[in-house]
Amino acid sequence: xxDLVTTDGVPGAREADVDKPVRRxxxxxxxxxxxxxxxTAAVCQAAGCLSAQxxxxxxxxTAQLIADGVTDVAVKRVGCLGLCxxxxxxxxxxxxxxxxxxxxxxxxxxxxxxxDAKPVETKPALEPFFSRQHxxxxxxxxxxxxxxxxxxxxxxxxxxxxxxxxELTPQQVIDEISKSGLRGRGGAGYPTGLKWATVAKxxxxxxxxxxxADEGDPGAFMDRSVLESDPYRVLEGMAIAAYAVGASHGxxxxxxxxxxxxxRLKAAxxxxxxxxxxxxxxxxxxxxxxxxxxxxxxxFVCGEETALIASIQGGRGTPVxxxxxxxxxxxxxxxxxxxxxxxxxxxxxxxxxxxEAYAQVGVGKSRGTKVFALAGRIVNGGLIEVPLGIKxxxxxxxxxxxxPDGRKFKxxxxxxxxxxxxxEDLLDMSVDYESLLAAGSFMGSGGMIVMDDTSCMVxxxxxxxxxxxxxxxxxxxxxxxxxxxxHMMLTKITEGRATLADLVQLESVAAMVRDTSLCxxxxxAPNPVFSTLRYFRDxxxxxxxxxxxPAGVCALSGGESVA
Amino acid sequence: xTVHTLTIDGVERAGVEGQTVLEVARESGVxxxxxxxxxxxxxxxxxRLCVVEVKGSSKLLPSCATAVAEGMEVxxxxxxxxxxxRTIIEMLFAERNHVCAVxxxxxxxxxxxxxxxxxxxxxxxxxVNPALDVDASHERFAIDHNRCIMCTRCVRVCxxxxxxxxxxxxxxxxxxxxxxDLGMPWGESTTCTGCGKCVQVCPTGAIFExxxxxxxxxxxxxxxxxxxxxSQEVSA
Amino acid sequence: MLRLGHRPDALIEVLHTVQQxxxxxxxxxxxxVSTSLxxxxxxxxxxxxxxxxxxxxxxxxxxxxxxxxxxxxxxxSTMILNRIRSRFGIGPKQTTADNQISLLTARCLGACSxxxxxxxxxxxxxxxxxxxxxxxLEEW
Numbered sequence: 001x002x003d004l005v006t007t008d009g010v011p012g013a014r015e016a017d018v019d020k021p022v023r024r025x026x027x028x029x030x031x032x033x034x035x036x037x038x039x040t041a042a043v044c045q046a047a048g049c050l051s052a053q054x055x056x057x058x059x060x061x062t063a064q065l066i067a068d069g070v071t072d073v074a075v076k077r078v079g080c081l082g083l084c085x086x087x088x089x090x091x092x093x094x095x096x097x098x099x100x101x102x103x104x105x106x107x108x109x110x111x112x113x114x115x116d117a118k119p120v121e122t123k124p125a126l127e128p129f130f131s132r133q134h135x136x137x138x139x140x141x142x143x144x145x146x147x148x149x150x151x152x153x154x155x156x157x158x159x160x161x162x163x164x165x166x167e168l169t170p171q172q173v174i175d176e177i178s179k180s181g182l183r184g185r186g187g188a189g190y191p192t193g194l195k196w197a198t199v200a201k202x203x204x205x206x207x208x209x210x211x212x213a214d215e216g217d218p219g220a221f222m223d224r225s226v227l228e229s230d231p232y233r234v235l236e237g238m239a240i241a242a243y244a245v246g247a248s249h250g251x252x253x254x255x256x257x258x259x260x261x262x263x264r265l266k267a268a269x270x271x272x273x274x275x276x277x278x279x280x281x282x283x284x285x286x287x288x289x290x291x292x293x294x295x296x297x298x299x300f301v302c303g304e305e306t307a308l309i310a311s312i313q314g315g316r317g318t319p320v321x322x323x324x325x326x327x328x329x330x331x332x333x334x335x336x337x338x339x340x341x342x343x344x345x346x347x348x349x350x351x352x353x354x355x356e357a358y359a360q361v362g363v364g365k366s367r368g369t370k371v372f373a374l375a376g377r378i379v380n381g382g383l384i385e386v387p388l389g390i391k392x393x394x395x396x397x398x399x400x401x402x403x404p405d406g407r408k409f410k411x412x413x414x415x416x417x418x419x420x421x422x423x424e425d426l427l428d429m430s431v432d433y434e435s436l437l438a439a440g441s442f443m444g445s446g447g448m449i450v451m452d453d454t455s456c457m458v459x460x461x462x463x464x465x466x467x468x469x470x471x472x473x474x475x476x477x478x479x480x481x482x483x484x485x486x487h488m489m490l491t492k493i494t495e496g497r498a499t500l501a502d503l504v505q506l507e508s509v510a511a512m513v514r515d516t517s518l519c520x521x522x523x524x525a526p527n528p529v530f531s532t533l534r535y536f537r538d539x540x541x542x543x544x545x546x547x548x549x550p551a552g553v554c555a556l557s558g559g560e561s562v563a
Numbered sequence: 564x565t566v567h568t569l570t571i572d573g574v575e576r577a578g579v580e581g582q583t584v585l586e587v588a589r590e591s592g593v594x595x596x597x598x599x600x601x602x603x604x605x606x607x608x609x610x611r612l613c614v615v616e617v618k619g620s621s622k623l624l625p626s627c628a629t630a631v632a633e634g635m636e637v638x639x640x641x642x643x644x645x646x647x648x649r650t651i652i653e654m655l656f657a658e659r660n661h662v663c664a665v666x667x668x669x670x671x672x673x674x675x676x677x678x679x680x681x682x683x684x685x686x687x688x689x690x691v692n693p694a695l696d697v698d699a700s701h702e703r704f705a706i707d708h709n710r711c712i713m714c715t716r717c718v719r720v721c722x723x724x725x726x727x728x729x730x731x732x733x734x735x736x737x738x739x740x741x742x743x744d745l746g747m748p749w750g751e752s753t754t755c756t757g758c759g760k761c762v763q764v765c766p767t768g769a770i771f772e773x774x775x776x777x778x779x780x781x782x783x784x785x786x787x788x789x790x791x792x793x794s795q796e797v798s799a
Numbered sequence: 800m801l802r803l804g805h806r807p808d809a810l811i812e813v814l815h816t817v818q819q820x821x822x823x824x825x826x827x828x829x830x831x832v833s834t835s836l837x838x839x840x841x842x843x844x845x846x847x848x849x850x851x852x853x854x855x856x857x858x859x860x861x862x863x864x865x866x867x868x869x870x871x872x873x874x875x876s877t878m879i880l881n882r883i884r885s886r887f888g889i890g891p892k893q894t895t896a897d898n899q900i901s902l903l904t905a906r907c908l909g910a911c912s913x914x915x916x917x918x919x920x921x922x923x924x925x926x927x928x929x930x931x932x933x934x935x936l937e938e939w
Contacts, residue, residue, distance in 0.1 A: 295811065464869075480739070481655070488691075722839075733849075
């Protein structure tokens with residue numbers, strides 16, 4: 001048992017996890033650059049590209065440049081460059097070139113181009129994937145070295161925090177956030193300024209700031225990318241929040257499934273403390289704020305505020321009824337501010353540039369920008385940031401490049417297991433909180449999964465119900481039993497054993513689960529059923545009445561079983 | 564002591580700050596069905612049977628865990644609420660094996676009583692009904708997981724009143740079970756004091772005393788005297 | 800454990816550390832942890848069984864984690880699981896009889912743009928076809 005006492009590793013990140021390649025590559029730095037670098041090879045080191053050996057790409061480029069005696073080209077590790085589906089990615093910012101699918105075995109072409117690279121006045125026109133984006137939260141993604149705090153500071157990092165603690169009162173900080181119109185980026189879209197004000201006006205004493213980095217929605221990887229690419233931004237946002245609400249201690253609750261994000265966060269907390277941006281006397285003021293990292297252990301329900309608190313306190317992640325809300329009584333019964341990664345990551349810009357500037361973009365009550373993760377049947381899968389109010393069609397077809405292999409677009413799923421599927425004839429809708437809700441979906445944390453005609457919508461509904469059934473904590477009856485019952489009914493339909501009476505029962509049980517469940521997991525679980533019934537009822541009827549699966553996914557049509 | 568005025572089913576009522584909607588309703592003679600609630604134990608809001616409509620809230624709220632507030636307008640009974648409550652009971656019957664005729668708690672069971680109150684006569688949902696263990700390793704008591712409805716009263720009474728915390732919940736979702744210690748047979752538990760409080764609070768025939776008819780060990784009543792006293796002392 | 804302090808709220812961190820050191824959580828470890836942190840035995844057991852990353856049984860020589868997130872589902876992760884089952888006779892959370900391969904599933908690794916993703920002994924790989932997976936597992 002001595003090991004138990006002395007082991008000092010990243011808890012949860014198993015020894016062999018994704019962080020291994022990084023550890024190895026850390027020994028190697030880029031080539032020694034004499035004077036000003038003429039060109040830079042920015043090699044993406046986020047999880048997607050790393051899984052395609054981008055760390056070896058980095059080493060190989062460096063080795064070849066050194067071997068060839070090149071001294072005016074820098075090689076740099078950066079966070080997510082966005083176009084994850086085409087990784088490993090290498091960008092040369094001076095020329096505006098982006099190299100895709102770079103193989104570590106063949107970097108010679110890239111090295112040749114680097115040797116001849118000259119900064120250009122007019123960079124080649126960006127393709128729509130980049131030109132249609134509006135990067136605020138992701139402004140540093142793919143530009144800074146996520147392990148280097150000086151790099152972050154050199155790109156206006158910590159100016160927001162410095163301004164807040166040296167020039168503004170906590171109330172003025174909250175006003176700035178309220179003016180920005182920022183709303184919770186984790187799902188429900190609760191106004192951030194209002195949330196902060198609620199915590200701030202609780203009687204002073206111990207208060208906590210918690211960053212929800214338990215990005216559990218399947219198909220969402222925005223928070224992971226932000227944490228891996230620009231971790232200081234999130235810590236800065238948390239510090240600003242702590243100053244505004246009067247907290248001196250904070251927690252980041254991160255899922256253990258993201259070992260690289262955990263590792264970079266740990267390092268970032270350590271370096272920020274050393275640099276005086278965390279700890280006592282932040283930015284030479286009297287304000288002090290410390291941050292501790294807490295790990296999840298694989299439970300989706302811990303994204304729910306009260307379950308997250310239970311988990312931070314070392315217990316089972318089961319939610320408790322609200323009210324009381326965590327803003328009044330949260331962690332250890334104290335007022336607790338919980339925001340997600342992207343919300344905190346939006347804060348430094350708001351303080352730096354002002355709330356009004358942030359609110360310039362957006363539509364209606366949805367101001368600013370939102371990060372989305374594009375995945376599924378789409379050409380340009382990856383990480384994007386767009387102004388709220390953009391047309392859904394533009395996101396999927398201009399930025400995303402549409403559906404590959406000449407297939408036909410069928411639906412886009414947003415909002416994860418509590419969200420819904422939006423069909424083709426609604427593609428001209430605006431992407432904002434209210435419009436998505438009206439369409440029977442949900443903003444959610446920002447995953448967008450595109451489906452083509454090879455996807456069966458009943459199967460998709462069943463997939464999400466299976467997810468909720470497995471992730472239900474089991475505390476309340478409607479969620480524990482209801483999700484299982486709904487899953488059994490959907491299975492019956494996909495196997496061709498259902499009748500029209502089952503469809504009626506499906507709808508009534510779904511409504512009951514939505515209305516009586518304790519927390520958001522159960523309340524949202526029936527949403528994929530409602531939205532697919534609303535737009536794709538014909539597919540349900542095809543399974544029930546004609547005993548066919550139009551997409552050929554379900555076993556009843558003779559296709560391969562998905563059970 | 565702040566007193567709040569609220570209306571319950573259209574009738575004006577008064578409640579003290581910190582009281583729950585359920586408490587005020589019951590004091591006023593308005594009956595709201597419950598299962599996981601037991602006077603004297605902390606409320607968890609898990610069974611959802613006691614959900615009520617509160618004006619201004621888009622969601623149904625559990626009356627056992629919702630504090631009264633000034634001007635609150637509560638509806639405890641409606642067609643929708645009755646239908647939902649009936650479905651909750653139906654789900655519990657579908658979840659595990661609850662064949663009343665062969666149950667030790669027949670006629671002394673709160674689940675059975677709630678089903679009767681709500682007029683639940685048959686189960687339309689498909690049953691899950693996994694074959695679960697019966698643990699009779701304890702000298703005096705036994706637990707039949709097939710009858711358990713996961714109300715967690717045993718867990719709470721063991722922790723909050725007896726202070727032993729022998730019981731807790733393991734697993735999650737449909738696989739959740741109440742367990743003693745590290746999931747070992749009850750008889751091997753090193754922390755169980757054998758006090759029998761869990762037997763007394765179990766609303767169904769899940770936890771029972773061996774060799775004695777349930778009618779003599781389990782008296783269906785809304786509270787247990789020592790629990791009630793305990794709760795009054797705590798709130799005083 | 801010293802580093803984390805003997806606080807009950809460090810339970811999850813400590814369980815992570817134990818599992819990292821020993822590969823799984825056995826009764827002795829849980830007993831030791833619960834005594835040290837002053838957490839009731841049943842609570843420690845409840846936590847260890849609530850979270851899907853904790854395991855109470857030893858794992859096989861190699862682990863293969865198949866992501867079953869939405870994007871991976873759309874792109875055929877079920878097919879991968881079916882192939883593994885028919886080739887090696889194991890389903891999720893099972894280990895082969897020779898104790899060589901443990902199969903696990905994850906609810907989204909966040910590697911959606913390179914779906915379907917599979918993690919072999921901690922090394923994440925994207926765009927895996929069922930044949931790639933079988934070939935890789937056969938090497939073990």
